[in-house]
Amino acid sequence: MKNIETFIALNRFGLGPAPREARKVEDDPKAWIKAQITPRATIPRSLIGFRNSDDIIRDIHKARKRGAIKSPDEKQDLRAAFAKELLARSKNMIVTSTPFTERMVMFWSNHFTVSTTKKLIGPVLPAFEREAIRPHIFGKFSNMLEDSTRHPAMLAYLDNHKSAGPRTPVGIEQIIRSGVRTTLNENLAREILELHTLGVNGGYDQDDVIELAKAISGWSHGSVRLPHDDRPIHGRFEFKKHMHEPGSKFVMGKRYKDKGAQTGLNILDDLAQHPSTARHIATKLVRHFVSDDPPEHLIEKIANVFMDTDGDLAKVSEAIVDLDEVWMNPLPKVKSHYELVISAYRVSGKSDVGVMNLVEPLREFGQLPFSANSPAGWPDKASHWVSPEGLMRRIEWLDKFAKKLPATLNPAYVQEELMGPVVSDDTRLWVSRAPSVSSGLSLVFASPEFQRR
C-alpha cells in the first residue's frame, strides 16, 4: 500500500482492503470513493431473489393465525430464510468492489434501527434494509425517512401498527371496553423525533410527540385485522381510517389539516428538512467519518450541505469525502465488531465463508446484524467496542482467524499490504520479532492498526 490516503479510503470509507484493491485506489482515493456514489443504488446481485416483506409478513401472520408459529418446522423455515439473507448480505460485503456503498447501507440501517429484540418481526428485517434503506442511501433523506417509517417492520418494531386515535371508532370502543385513557402508542412518534430526525435536543416536546403519534395513528399493515374483519391479510403498509385520529395536528409549531394518511407524510417531509434534522444527521456522519467527538465546525459544514440540497445524500456524502479533516488522521475510529469480522474476511479474498464462521464471532462479540438492544442502534464510539471484555474477545477471534491463514505468508509483507503507511514503530518491531509466522500474523491482525479505521 502506497500512501496514507489509500489506507483511509479503504478502511474509513471502505470495509478494509481486499486483495489488490489498493492498486485500484492509490492513484486517486477520493475518486474511487466518489465513483461509488450513484443516486440510484442498485441491489447487489447476490441479494436478488430474496422474498419481499409483503410475503414474509403475510406468512408469519398466517402461520400465527393457524397457531402454527409454534410448530418447529414453520419457525425453522423463517429462521433459515433470515439466516440465508444475513449470510448473503455479509458475503456481499466481503467481496464487494463498492464497499463505501455497503458502509453507507450499514450506517443508515443503523440510523433506522429495527431489531430482532422483537421476535415476531425478526424474519423480515433483512428485507426492511433491502427495501427501505438501500435504495435511498444516495437519494433523498426524506424518501428514506418515509419508506422506513411506513415499512411494516418499523411500524411493528415501534408499536405503531396497533396505535389508534382515542377519538376513532376503534379507540372509543377500546376505551369503553377496557377503560384505558388513551389508545395511542407514542413509541414510533417519539423515536422519529428523537432518533430519526430532529435529535433529542432538536426542540420538540411531549406535545409534539403526541401530535405526531396522532398524525400517524392508523399507519399499520395488512396483517393487523380486527376480529370481524375478514379481508385477506397481506404484509404491506395499510392505512386504517378507523384508527386514524381525526382533526388538525400541531407539530413543531405548525398546523397540519387532517388529510388522512397524507398528514403524517406532510409532517415527515417538514421534519426531514428541519435544521435540527440536518444537524443531527451531520453530527452522526461526522462522528462516523472523522472522530468520536465530532468537531462543531464540521457538523455545521455538513449540516449546511444537507439544508442547501434538501437532504440530498449523494451531495452530503460527497461533502464528507471532501472534508480536509477526514484525510488528516489515519486511525481515529475503531471498527465495530461486525466491521472487524468483515474486514478480516476481505483480506482473505474468499467468499465461501461458512455461516458458522460468520455467526460464531458475531455472537461472541454481541453484534449479530439486526439485533441492537434499542432503537438507537449500535453506538459509534471506541469505548463501546474496546471494553476489556470486548477487546479480549476480538483478540481471541483474530488470533484464531490468523492461525488459519496459510503459513507461507510473510507477516511483514501482509502488514505492509494491509496497513504499511500507518504501521507504528511498536507494531513493526514486535511483528518482526515474532517467534513464528503464525504468531506474527496474529499480531498483525490483533494490532490497533488493523482494528482501527
Next chain:
Amino acid sequence: MPDRLMPDRLMQDRRLFLQGAGAGLLSSVMGGKIAFAQAPTEKRLVVLFLRGGMDGLHAVVPYADKNYHNLRGTIAVKDSLNINGYFGMHQSLRGLHGLYRQGELAIVPAAATQYRLRSHFDAQNMLENGSGTPFGASDGWLNRAIVGLNGGDRRMGLALGKQVPLILQGASGIQTWSQSGLDPVSDDFLSRLSLVYAGDETFAKALADARETAGASDMMGKSMSVNTRRKDDLIELAEAAGMLMSQPGGPRIAVMESVGWDTHYDQERRIKPKFQEVSDAVLALKKSLGAHWNQTAVLIVSEFGRTAAENGNRGTDHGTGGVAMIAGGAVKGGQILGKWPGLSRYSLFQKRDVRAENDYEGIFKSVLISHLGLTDSFVADTVLPGNKSKPMEGLIG
C-alpha cells in the same frame, strides 16, 4: 431470531471463563504476579440497572389506590403479594417480597433521577454520568466513587457482561467478566500484544484491565466450567458477581444490566419473566455472597417509570416516577421509604406519570456516604455534582 442460529454442537463445549483465560490456564498466566491490594472497604455495592424504563406500578402495585384500577384497566396486576395493605408486589417478584418480609429489602416508590423528559438514552445517560444533566460528564459516578475510595485501583470495580456501562467508565480501570465460547490465547501472545499496544492508550488500557481480571478470577479458586447457556444470563452473572466479590481482595462495586423493560405492548406477558429473572438473580447473588451479604447493598434502578395509564396495546409508554428497590443485609429493609403522591389526576406529573417525589440521587448519596463511607463533600462535589438532594435517611442501618 439470530440467537437461534447456532447449532447445538457449538453450545455443548461452551464454558465460562474469565477475560480470555480458561480456568486451567489462569494460574500459569497470573500466578504470583498479582498482589491483591487490601480493599479499603469491606462494604459491597451492586447496581442492577434495568434498561428500558421499568414500570414501577407493575412491580410495586398501589392496589388500594382508588384510581389504580381505573388507570391500569386491562393490565392492572391481580393478586399482588401484600406489603402494607396499600402496596403489594407482583407475584413474579416473590423472591424480593420474601426479602422485604425478612427486613432485607427497602422500597422507594415514586422515584426517579431528576431527569424529567422521556428519552431512554438521555435518561440512562443522566442516571449513569451523575452530573445532573444528560451527557454532562463523560465518565460514570460509580467510577468517580471508586477513585474516591481507593484512588482508582482497578480491582475495585466490576462490570458483569461484555461491555463496561457508562456508570462504571472513567479514570479508574474496571474489570469485566463475561461468558465466552472462544478459545483463550496464550499468555505469551498477550504479552507481545501488550508491547504492540504500547502506543495506543485505548487498546493498552483495555488489554491491561482484561488481563488483570483474568488474574482476579483465579482467586476464586473454583473452576467455573460447564455452561450450556448461550447468552450472559442475569442469574449466572449474579452468581459470578457474588463469588468474585466474596474474595478478600476482590471487587467491591459491581454493575449488572438487564434489558427488555420497554413494555409498550403486552406488558404483563413480557414483564413477568423479567421480574422472575431479577428476583432470582438477587437471591442468587445473596447465596453466592454468603456471609458478605450482610455488608452488601443492591440498588435496583431503571431510567424512568412509565405512564400511570395503560396505552392502547396493553402496555405503557415512557413516564417519570418509577420505583427503586434496595436489597441487602446492610439495608434497613422491610419498609417503604420516601413520599408517595398517589395516583389522583391532580397528583400525576403532567396528568400522566407518577410524580417523582423521591430522587434517585438522594438514594445514591445515602449509599455512598452511609454505606461506602465516602465523605459528604466528596459525594456532593465529585461523585454527584449538580444535584442538591439530601441523602435519603433511614435507608442504611
